[in-house]
Amino acid sequence: MTSLQTYEPKSKDVIGDFEMRTEANHRRQMRGELAEEISRIDNEMFKDASRVCPKCGGAMYAHGHSNPTSYFASCGEVRIRLHRLRCTACKHIEVPGYTLIPDDGISAGLGEKMCDLASKMPYAKANDSLSIQHGIHISTKRYWKFVQKEAAVVGDIIAQEACALYEDGVEPDTVNLAGDKPLIIGIDGGHIRGWKTNPSFEVKCATIATGSEKVSGKRRKLTDRIGYAAECSVEDFRKRVSTLAIKSGYLTASERIFVSDGAYWISKMIADWFPDAIHVLDMYHLKHKVQGLFGLTAAGEDAVLRDEALSACDCYEPSLIIELIASWQPRDAGKATAQDELVMYIGNNADAIRNHRLVFIHGSGWIEKGVDLMISRRLKNRGMSWTTNGCSHMLPFAVLRYNRQWGVYWNKRKGLQLDAAS
Ligand SMILES: [Zn+2]
Numbered sequence: 001m002t003s004l005q006t007y008e009p010k011s012k013d014v015i016g017d018f019e020m021r022t023e024a025n026h027r028r029q030m031r032g033e034l035a036e037e038i039s040r041i042d043n044e045m046f047k048d049a050s051r052v053c054p055k056c057g058g059a060m061y062a063h064g065h066s067n068p069t070s071y072f073a074s075c076g077e078v079r080i081r082l083h084r085l086r087c088t089a090c091k092h093i094e095v096p097g098y099t100l101i102p103d104d105g106i107s108a109g110l111g112e113k114m115c116d117l118a119s120k121m122p123y124a125k126a127n128d129s130l131s132i133q134h135g136i137h138i139s140t141k142r143y144w145k146f147v148q149k150e151a152a153v154v155g156d157i158i159a160q161e162a163c164a165l166y167e168d169g170v171e172p173d174t175v176n177l178a179g180d181k182p183l184i185i186g187i188d189g190g191h192i193r194g195w196k197t198n199p200s201f202e203v204k205c206a207t208i209a210t211g212s213e214k215v216s217g218k219r220r221k222l223t224d225r226i227g228y229a230a231e232c233s234v235e236d237f238r239k240r241v242s243t244l245a246i247k248s249g250y251l252t253a254s255e256r257i258f259v260s261d262g263a264y265w266i267s268k269m270i271a272d273w274f275p276d277a278i279h280v281l282d283m284y285h286l287k288h289k290v291q292g293l294f295g296l297t298a299a300g301e302d303a304v305l306r307d308e309a310l311s312a313c314d315c316y317e318p319s320l321i322i323e324l325i326a327s328w329q330p331r332d333a334g335k336a337t338a339q340d341e342l343v344m345y346i347g348n349n350a351d352a353i354r355n356h357r358l359v360f361i362h363g364s365g366w367i368e369k370g371v372d373l374m375i376s377r378r379l380k381n382r383g384m385s386w387t388t389n390g391c392s393h394m395l396p397f398a399v400l401r402y403n404r405q406w407g408v409y410w411n412k413r414k415g416l417q418l419d420a421a422s
Contacts, residue, residue, distance in 0.1 A: 027135065030075035038071070038080050042097030046083035049096035058089030066095050073107040076136055104146050108414040110136065111150060118147045119378060119397035147393055154396035154409060158228050159236070162243040175249040181211045182359075183253035184222060185245055185277075186367030187260045187269075190375035192231075193385040201388055203379070203395065204237045205229040207370035208248045212361065222366055227402040229374040229395050231388050238269045245274075257359050259367060261285040262349040281352035282364040287313050293325070293335065293342055302328070316357055318350035374398045 013019070051060045063086035068079040082097040106114070113134065117126035127140045164170035177183065186207040194200045206229075209222035228244055230237065242250070250256060256277040260266040262285065270279045287310055294306040305328055312320040322343050330336060346353070378394050379386060400406045 024135075027075045031073075031078050034071075034073055034075065035078045035080060038078070038097070038100055041100060042080075042082050045096040045100075046085075049085060049094065051085070053087035053090060053092050054094070055092045056087060056090040058087045060085040060087050060092075060094065062086075063093065069101050070105050071101050071107065072105055072110055072136065072138060074109050074113065074134060074136075076134075104142075104149060106146050108410070110134075111146065112410045112414070114143060115147055115150055115397055118143065119394055119401070121378075122384075123147075151393040151396045153413075154400060156230065156396065158240045158244055159230065159232075161247070162236070162239040165243050165246075166239050172243060172247045174247055174251065175210070177210060177249035177252045177254070179252060179254050181249070181253060182255040182257060182361070183245065183248060183250055184209045184257045184259065184361055185241065186364065186370065187241065187258060187266045188367050188371045189263060189266075190229075190371050190380065192375075192379050192391055195385040195387045195390070198385075198387055201231060201391075203229055203231050203375050203391065204234075205367075205371050205374055206237075206241045206244060207367050208244060209366065210249055210253065222361065225366065225370075227370045227374055227399060229371075229399055231391055231395070234265050234269060238273050241269075242273065255359070257361065259361075259364055260352070262345060262352060264348070267349065267352065278355050278358055279352045280355045280359055281349045282367065283313055283316075283353075283356065284364050284368075286346070286349075286353070289342055289345070290321075290325070293338055294328075313353075316353050316355075318346055318353040321353070322346050370402065374402050 046062075052058075053060050063084045065081035066084055068081050071078045071080055080101065082095050082100070085094040085096065086092070102108075114126070114130060117129050120126070121129070123140050123144050127138070127143050130136050130138070130143070161172045165172060186209075188205045188207075189202040190205060191200055191202055205227070207225060207227045209225045211223045213223055226244065226248060228240065230240065232240070245256075256274065258266075258270045258274065258277050258279045259282055260270070260279065261282045267279065270277060290306065290309050290313065294302055294309075298306050305324060309321055309324040312324060325339060325346070326343055328339060330339060374395070375398070378398060379391055397406075400409055
Protein backbone atom coordinates (compact mmCIF):
# COMPACT_ATOMS: atom_id res chain seq x y z
CA MET A 1 0.00 0.00 0.00
CA THR A 2 1.46 3.32 -1.02
CA SER A 3 -0.99 5.65 0.65
CA LEU A 4 -3.26 5.60 3.65
CA GLN A 5 -6.90 4.77 3.16
CA THR A 6 -8.99 7.83 2.41
CA TYR A 7 -12.73 7.95 2.87
CA GLU A 8 -15.17 9.35 0.39
CA PRO A 9 -18.62 9.76 2.00
CA LYS A 10 -21.47 8.59 -0.24
CA SER A 11 -23.76 11.36 0.86
CA LYS A 12 -22.81 14.92 1.52
CA ASP A 13 -24.84 17.35 3.58
CA VAL A 14 -25.86 20.11 1.18
CA ILE A 15 -26.15 22.77 3.86
CA GLY A 16 -23.47 21.28 6.12
CA ASP A 17 -21.08 24.04 5.20
CA PHE A 18 -23.70 26.65 6.14
CA GLU A 19 -24.22 24.98 9.50
CA MET A 20 -20.51 24.97 10.28
CA ARG A 21 -20.04 28.58 9.25
CA THR A 22 -23.07 29.71 11.23
CA GLU A 23 -21.95 27.85 14.31
CA ALA A 24 -18.48 29.36 14.06
CA ASN A 25 -20.06 32.81 13.63
CA HIS A 26 -22.26 32.35 16.66
CA ARG A 27 -19.31 31.28 18.74
CA ARG A 28 -17.28 34.24 17.54
CA GLN A 29 -20.19 36.57 18.30
CA MET A 30 -20.60 35.07 21.76
CA ARG A 31 -16.90 35.50 22.47
CA GLY A 32 -17.25 39.15 21.49
CA GLU A 33 -20.26 39.67 23.73
CA LEU A 34 -18.56 37.90 26.61
CA ALA A 35 -15.46 40.10 26.26
CA GLU A 36 -17.71 43.19 26.15
CA GLU A 37 -19.58 42.11 29.25
CA ILE A 38 -16.37 41.51 31.16
CA SER A 39 -15.06 44.91 30.05
CA ARG A 40 -18.29 46.57 31.15
CA ILE A 41 -18.11 45.08 34.65
CA ASP A 42 -14.36 45.73 34.81
CA ASN A 43 -15.05 49.40 34.01
CA GLU A 44 -17.57 49.64 36.84
CA MET A 45 -15.23 47.94 39.28
CA PHE A 46 -12.46 50.26 38.18
CA LYS A 47 -14.65 53.34 38.71
CA ASP A 48 -15.78 52.15 42.15
CA ALA A 49 -12.35 51.00 43.34
CA SER A 50 -10.68 52.90 46.17
CA ARG A 51 -7.98 55.32 45.09
CA VAL A 52 -6.15 54.84 48.37
CA CYS A 53 -3.22 52.39 48.30
CA PRO A 54 -3.93 49.40 50.59
CA LYS A 55 -0.18 49.06 51.26
CA CYS A 56 0.92 52.57 52.16
CA GLY A 57 -2.16 54.82 52.05
CA GLY A 58 -0.77 56.80 49.12
CA ALA A 59 -2.82 57.90 46.11
CA MET A 60 -3.55 55.46 43.29
CA TYR A 61 -4.00 56.43 39.67
CA ALA A 62 -5.08 54.67 36.47
CA HIS A 63 -2.17 52.76 35.03
CA GLY A 64 -3.26 51.24 31.73
CA HIS A 65 -4.28 47.62 31.40
CA SER A 66 -2.98 44.25 32.55
CA ASN A 67 -1.42 41.78 30.12
CA PRO A 68 -4.08 39.75 28.32
CA THR A 69 -5.57 37.02 30.50
CA SER A 70 -7.07 33.94 28.93
CA TYR A 71 -10.64 33.02 29.85
CA PHE A 72 -12.12 29.79 28.55
CA ALA A 73 -15.90 29.65 28.24
CA SER A 74 -18.32 27.40 26.34
CA CYS A 75 -17.79 29.53 23.22
CA GLY A 76 -14.02 29.19 23.31
CA GLU A 77 -11.13 31.31 24.47
CA VAL A 78 -11.54 35.02 25.19
CA ARG A 79 -8.50 37.16 25.90
CA ILE A 80 -9.06 40.07 28.25
CA ARG A 81 -7.11 43.04 29.54
CA LEU A 82 -8.21 44.51 32.84
CA HIS A 83 -7.85 48.06 34.21
CA ARG A 84 -4.94 48.67 36.55
CA LEU A 85 -4.34 51.18 39.35
CA ARG A 86 -0.86 52.13 40.52
CA CYS A 87 0.32 53.77 43.75
CA THR A 88 2.54 56.77 43.07
CA ALA A 89 4.35 56.35 46.39
CA CYS A 90 5.12 52.62 46.67
CA LYS A 91 4.40 51.56 43.06
CA HIS A 92 1.90 48.91 44.27
CA ILE A 93 -0.43 47.78 41.49
CA GLU A 94 -4.10 46.82 41.94
CA VAL A 95 -6.36 45.16 39.34
CA PRO A 96 -9.93 45.77 40.59
CA GLY A 97 -11.56 43.42 38.02
CA TYR A 98 -9.18 40.58 38.88
CA THR A 99 -11.94 38.59 40.62
CA LEU A 100 -13.91 38.43 37.34
CA ILE A 101 -11.56 35.80 35.97
CA PRO A 102 -11.37 32.53 37.91
CA ASP A 103 -7.84 31.46 38.93
CA ASP A 104 -7.80 28.61 36.46
CA GLY A 105 -9.31 30.81 33.71
CA ILE A 106 -12.20 28.40 33.07
CA SER A 107 -15.86 29.46 33.29
CA ALA A 108 -18.27 27.50 35.49
CA GLY A 109 -20.40 26.69 32.43
CA LEU A 110 -17.49 25.15 30.61
CA GLY A 111 -16.30 23.59 33.86
CA GLU A 112 -19.55 21.67 34.19
CA LYS A 113 -19.13 20.23 30.69
CA MET A 114 -15.52 19.29 31.44
CA CYS A 115 -16.38 17.58 34.72
CA ASP A 116 -19.30 15.80 33.10
CA LEU A 117 -17.04 14.30 30.44
CA ALA A 118 -14.12 13.56 32.77
CA SER A 119 -16.36 11.77 35.26
CA LYS A 120 -17.56 9.48 32.48
CA MET A 121 -14.40 8.72 30.50
CA PRO A 122 -10.60 9.00 30.67
CA TYR A 123 -9.15 12.50 30.57
CA ALA A 124 -7.60 12.18 27.11
CA LYS A 125 -10.89 10.98 25.64
CA ALA A 126 -12.82 13.64 27.53
CA ASN A 127 -10.51 16.31 26.14
CA ASP A 128 -10.98 14.88 22.66
CA SER A 129 -14.78 15.05 23.11
CA LEU A 130 -14.53 18.60 24.37
CA SER A 131 -12.77 19.57 21.19
CA ILE A 132 -15.25 17.74 18.90
CA GLN A 133 -18.38 18.85 20.75
CA HIS A 134 -17.46 22.37 21.74
CA GLY A 135 -14.48 23.27 19.56
CA ILE A 136 -12.41 23.96 22.66
CA HIS A 137 -8.75 23.05 22.72
CA ILE A 138 -6.94 22.96 26.03
CA SER A 139 -4.10 20.80 27.24
CA THR A 140 -5.00 17.54 28.95
CA LYS A 141 -2.86 18.62 31.88
CA ARG A 142 -4.89 21.83 32.32
CA TYR A 143 -8.06 19.80 31.99
CA TRP A 144 -6.91 17.38 34.66
CA LYS A 145 -5.86 20.21 36.99
CA PHE A 146 -9.25 21.87 36.65
CA VAL A 147 -11.17 18.68 37.47
CA GLN A 148 -8.87 17.98 40.41
CA LYS A 149 -9.52 21.45 41.82
CA GLU A 150 -13.24 21.26 41.21
CA ALA A 151 -13.43 17.89 42.98
CA ALA A 152 -11.95 19.60 46.03
CA VAL A 153 -14.56 22.36 45.75
CA VAL A 154 -17.41 19.82 45.55
CA GLY A 155 -15.72 18.23 48.53
CA ASP A 156 -17.05 15.56 50.79
CA ILE A 157 -19.90 16.97 52.84
CA ILE A 158 -20.46 13.70 54.69
CA ALA A 159 -16.81 13.58 55.76
CA GLN A 160 -17.11 17.16 57.03
CA GLU A 161 -20.33 16.43 58.87
CA ALA A 162 -18.81 13.30 60.41
CA CYS A 163 -15.89 15.38 61.68
CA ALA A 164 -18.29 17.97 63.10
CA LEU A 165 -20.30 15.24 64.82
CA TYR A 166 -17.44 13.15 66.21
CA GLU A 167 -14.95 15.89 66.99
CA ASP A 168 -17.13 18.86 67.92
CA GLY A 169 -20.42 17.17 68.81
CA VAL A 170 -22.35 19.12 66.15
CA GLU A 171 -25.34 17.04 65.13
CA PRO A 172 -26.49 17.11 61.51
CA ASP A 173 -30.07 17.87 60.47
CA THR A 174 -32.09 14.69 60.52
CA VAL A 175 -35.15 13.29 58.81
CA ASN A 176 -37.85 12.14 61.22
CA LEU A 177 -39.15 8.73 60.18
CA ALA A 178 -41.57 8.79 63.15
CA GLY A 179 -41.14 5.10 63.85
CA ASP A 180 -43.11 3.94 60.83
CA LYS A 181 -40.47 3.58 58.16
CA PRO A 182 -37.48 1.24 58.14
CA LEU A 183 -33.98 2.41 57.28
CA ILE A 184 -31.98 0.06 55.10
CA ILE A 185 -28.26 0.50 54.69
CA GLY A 186 -26.26 -1.36 52.08
CA ILE A 187 -22.51 -1.52 52.56
CA ASP A 188 -20.15 -2.73 49.88
CA GLY A 189 -16.66 -2.22 48.59
CA GLY A 190 -15.14 -1.98 45.15
CA HIS A 191 -11.55 -3.02 44.50
CA ILE A 192 -9.61 -0.57 42.37
CA ARG A 193 -6.40 -1.55 40.62
CA GLY A 194 -3.45 0.53 41.76
CA TRP A 195 -1.53 2.57 39.20
CA LYS A 196 1.82 1.16 38.07
CA THR A 197 3.45 -0.28 41.19
CA ASN A 198 0.83 1.08 43.62
CA PRO A 199 -1.11 -1.63 45.45
CA SER A 200 -4.80 -2.06 44.71
CA PHE A 201 -7.19 -0.47 47.18
CA GLU A 202 -10.83 -0.54 48.13
CA VAL A 203 -13.40 2.19 47.71
CA LYS A 204 -16.13 1.79 50.29
CA CYS A 205 -19.70 2.47 49.40
CA ALA A 206 -22.90 2.99 51.36
CA THR A 207 -26.42 3.24 49.99
CA ILE A 208 -29.24 4.14 52.33
CA ALA A 209 -32.93 3.75 51.59
CA THR A 210 -35.88 4.71 53.69
CA GLY A 211 -39.35 3.55 52.93
CA SER A 212 -40.53 1.19 50.24
CA GLU A 213 -43.51 0.80 47.99
CA LYS A 214 -45.36 -2.29 46.75
CA VAL A 215 -44.44 -3.33 43.25
CA SER A 216 -46.44 -6.54 42.81
CA GLY A 217 -47.57 -9.27 45.17
CA LYS A 218 -45.10 -9.47 48.03
CA ARG A 219 -42.35 -7.60 46.22
CA ARG A 220 -41.44 -4.15 47.43
CA LYS A 221 -39.22 -1.51 45.88
CA LEU A 222 -37.05 0.76 47.99
CA THR A 223 -37.52 4.48 47.65
CA ASP A 224 -35.70 7.62 48.81
CA ARG A 225 -32.14 6.51 48.26
CA ILE A 226 -28.97 8.30 49.09
CA GLY A 227 -25.45 7.10 48.39
CA TYR A 228 -21.91 7.73 49.48
CA ALA A 229 -18.52 6.44 48.38
CA ALA A 230 -15.02 7.17 49.63
CA GLU A 231 -11.53 5.83 49.76
CA CYS A 232 -10.86 5.92 53.49
CA SER A 233 -10.13 3.78 56.55
CA VAL A 234 -12.81 1.55 58.08
CA GLU A 235 -12.76 3.83 61.13
CA ASP A 236 -13.50 6.95 59.06
CA PHE A 237 -16.02 5.10 56.98
CA ARG A 238 -18.09 3.88 59.95
CA LYS A 239 -18.21 7.44 61.31
CA ARG A 240 -19.42 8.72 57.95
CA VAL A 241 -21.94 5.91 57.54
CA SER A 242 -23.37 6.62 60.97
CA THR A 243 -23.53 10.34 60.17
CA LEU A 244 -25.33 9.62 56.92
CA ALA A 245 -27.60 7.14 58.69
CA ILE A 246 -28.43 9.61 61.46
CA LYS A 247 -29.21 12.28 58.84
CA SER A 248 -31.50 9.85 57.03
CA GLY A 249 -33.49 9.05 60.17
CA TYR A 250 -31.62 6.15 61.81
CA LEU A 251 -32.74 7.20 65.28
CA THR A 252 -36.44 7.36 64.43
CA ALA A 253 -36.70 4.42 62.00
CA SER A 254 -39.07 1.51 62.70
CA GLU A 255 -36.24 -0.93 61.93
CA ARG A 256 -32.57 -0.54 61.05
CA ILE A 257 -31.31 -3.07 58.56
CA PHE A 258 -27.81 -3.49 57.16
CA VAL A 259 -27.21 -5.51 54.01
CA SER A 260 -23.69 -6.65 53.15
CA ASP A 261 -21.79 -9.27 51.18
CA GLY A 262 -20.37 -10.62 54.44
CA ALA A 263 -16.90 -9.11 54.06
CA TYR A 264 -15.22 -9.33 57.43
CA TRP A 265 -14.70 -5.58 57.99
CA ILE A 266 -18.35 -4.87 57.27
CA SER A 267 -19.71 -7.56 59.61
CA LYS A 268 -17.36 -6.39 62.34
CA MET A 269 -18.25 -2.74 61.82
CA ILE A 270 -21.98 -3.49 62.10
CA ALA A 271 -21.59 -5.72 65.18
CA ASP A 272 -19.32 -3.23 66.98
CA TRP A 273 -20.94 0.07 66.12
CA PHE A 274 -24.55 -0.61 65.15
CA PRO A 275 -25.62 -3.19 67.74
CA ASP A 276 -29.30 -2.25 67.48
CA ALA A 277 -29.37 -2.94 63.75
CA ILE A 278 -30.28 -6.18 61.99
CA HIS A 279 -27.50 -7.38 59.70
CA VAL A 280 -28.61 -9.47 56.75
CA LEU A 281 -26.34 -11.14 54.23
CA ASP A 282 -26.75 -10.35 50.58
CA MET A 283 -28.23 -13.71 49.50
CA TYR A 284 -27.58 -13.09 45.85
CA HIS A 285 -23.90 -12.96 46.71
CA LEU A 286 -24.09 -16.19 48.72
CA LYS A 287 -25.99 -18.05 46.01
CA HIS A 288 -23.48 -16.86 43.47
CA LYS A 289 -20.72 -18.39 45.63
CA VAL A 290 -22.64 -21.66 45.94
CA GLN A 291 -23.14 -21.84 42.18
CA GLY A 292 -19.50 -20.97 41.63
CA LEU A 293 -18.36 -23.79 43.89
CA PHE A 294 -20.27 -26.51 42.05
CA GLY A 295 -19.50 -24.98 38.69
CA LEU A 296 -21.78 -23.98 35.84
CA THR A 297 -21.65 -27.44 34.30
CA ALA A 298 -22.54 -29.43 37.42
CA ALA A 299 -24.60 -32.49 36.51
CA GLY A 300 -26.11 -35.53 38.17
CA GLU A 301 -25.63 -35.79 41.94
CA ASP A 302 -23.61 -32.60 42.01
CA ALA A 303 -26.46 -30.66 40.45
CA VAL A 304 -28.94 -32.15 42.91
CA LEU A 305 -26.76 -31.17 45.85
CA ARG A 306 -26.24 -27.68 44.42
CA ASP A 307 -29.99 -27.16 44.01
CA GLU A 308 -30.63 -28.39 47.55
CA ALA A 309 -28.03 -25.94 48.87
CA LEU A 310 -29.65 -23.12 46.89
CA SER A 311 -33.08 -24.02 48.31
CA ALA A 312 -31.59 -23.99 51.80
CA CYS A 313 -30.37 -20.47 51.01
CA ASP A 314 -33.93 -19.49 50.11
CA CYS A 315 -35.09 -20.82 53.51
CA TYR A 316 -32.31 -18.95 55.32
CA GLU A 317 -31.03 -22.11 57.02
CA PRO A 318 -27.27 -21.62 57.52
CA SER A 319 -26.65 -24.96 59.27
CA LEU A 320 -28.46 -26.86 56.52
CA ILE A 321 -26.47 -25.04 53.81
CA ILE A 322 -23.23 -25.89 55.62
CA GLU A 323 -24.28 -29.53 56.04
CA LEU A 324 -25.09 -29.89 52.35
CA ILE A 325 -21.93 -28.20 51.14
CA ALA A 326 -19.69 -30.05 53.59
CA SER A 327 -21.17 -33.36 52.44
CA TRP A 328 -20.05 -32.75 48.87
CA GLN A 329 -17.10 -34.79 47.65
CA PRO A 330 -15.63 -32.86 44.77
CA ARG A 331 -13.86 -34.87 42.09
CA ASP A 332 -11.60 -31.90 41.50
CA ALA A 333 -9.17 -31.79 44.46
CA GLY A 334 -8.60 -28.06 43.85
CA LYS A 335 -12.22 -27.47 44.86
CA ALA A 336 -11.62 -28.68 48.41
CA THR A 337 -10.07 -25.37 49.50
CA ALA A 338 -12.92 -23.36 48.00
CA GLN A 339 -15.36 -25.72 49.73
CA ASP A 340 -13.71 -25.13 53.13
CA GLU A 341 -13.68 -21.40 52.56
CA LEU A 342 -17.34 -21.30 51.68
CA VAL A 343 -18.26 -23.38 54.75
CA MET A 344 -16.29 -20.94 56.89
CA TYR A 345 -17.90 -17.94 55.18
CA ILE A 346 -21.39 -19.28 55.85
CA GLY A 347 -20.44 -20.06 59.46
CA ASN A 348 -19.17 -16.51 59.96
CA ASN A 349 -22.34 -15.06 58.48
CA ALA A 350 -24.85 -17.53 59.96
CA ASP A 351 -26.67 -14.83 61.95
CA ALA A 352 -26.84 -12.55 58.95
CA ILE A 353 -28.43 -15.39 56.93
CA ARG A 354 -30.92 -16.30 59.66
CA ASN A 355 -31.82 -12.63 60.15
CA HIS A 356 -33.61 -12.63 56.81
CA ARG A 357 -36.55 -14.19 58.62
CA LEU A 358 -36.88 -10.93 60.57
CA VAL A 359 -37.05 -8.55 57.64
CA PHE A 360 -39.14 -8.00 54.55
CA ILE A 361 -36.49 -6.59 52.20
CA HIS A 362 -34.30 -9.27 50.68
CA GLY A 363 -33.07 -7.95 47.38
CA SER A 364 -29.68 -6.36 47.03
CA GLY A 365 -29.72 -5.25 43.40
CA TRP A 366 -29.92 -1.63 44.50
CA ILE A 367 -26.64 -1.95 46.41
CA GLU A 368 -24.86 -3.45 43.41
CA LYS A 369 -26.34 -0.70 41.30
CA GLY A 370 -24.99 1.92 43.70
CA VAL A 371 -21.50 0.42 43.54
CA ASP A 372 -21.77 0.24 39.79
CA LEU A 373 -22.83 3.89 39.41
CA MET A 374 -20.59 5.41 42.06
CA ILE A 375 -17.48 3.27 41.61
CA SER A 376 -17.28 0.74 38.80
CA ARG A 377 -18.37 2.66 35.73
CA ARG A 378 -15.60 5.20 35.85
CA LEU A 379 -12.95 3.48 37.96
CA LYS A 380 -13.09 -0.18 37.00
CA ASN A 381 -13.13 -0.22 33.23
CA ARG A 382 -10.86 -2.56 31.36
CA GLY A 383 -7.19 -1.77 31.76
CA MET A 384 -7.80 1.07 34.20
CA SER A 385 -5.61 1.68 37.21
CA TRP A 386 -5.59 4.55 39.66
CA THR A 387 -3.73 6.31 42.40
CA THR A 388 -5.86 6.90 45.47
CA ASN A 389 -5.53 10.60 44.72
CA GLY A 390 -6.77 10.28 41.14
CA CYS A 391 -9.64 8.11 42.33
CA SER A 392 -10.60 10.69 44.95
CA HIS A 393 -11.11 13.26 42.14
CA MET A 394 -13.78 11.12 40.53
CA LEU A 395 -15.83 10.08 43.57
CA PRO A 396 -17.33 13.50 44.43
CA PHE A 397 -18.83 13.76 40.94
CA ALA A 398 -20.13 10.18 41.00
CA VAL A 399 -21.75 10.78 44.39
CA LEU A 400 -23.27 14.09 43.20
CA ARG A 401 -24.75 12.31 40.22
CA TYR A 402 -26.03 9.31 42.19
CA ASN A 403 -27.76 11.61 44.66
CA ARG A 404 -29.28 13.69 41.85
CA GLN A 405 -27.44 16.77 43.09
CA TRP A 406 -25.45 17.45 39.94
CA GLY A 407 -27.77 20.19 38.71
CA VAL A 408 -28.19 21.66 42.18
CA TYR A 409 -24.44 21.98 42.61
CA TRP A 410 -23.70 23.35 39.15
CA ASN A 411 -26.56 25.81 39.11
CA LYS A 412 -25.19 27.33 42.28
CA ARG A 413 -21.67 27.20 40.91
CA LYS A 414 -22.80 29.05 37.78
CA GLY A 415 -24.49 31.65 39.94
CA LEU A 416 -27.97 30.89 38.61
CA GLN A 417 -30.92 32.02 40.67
CA LEU A 418 -32.27 28.87 42.29
CA ASP A 419 -35.94 29.56 41.59
CA ALA A 420 -35.12 30.33 37.96
CA ALA A 421 -33.22 27.07 37.63
CA SER A 422 -35.71 24.76 39.26
ZN1 LIG B 1 1.31 52.50 48.05
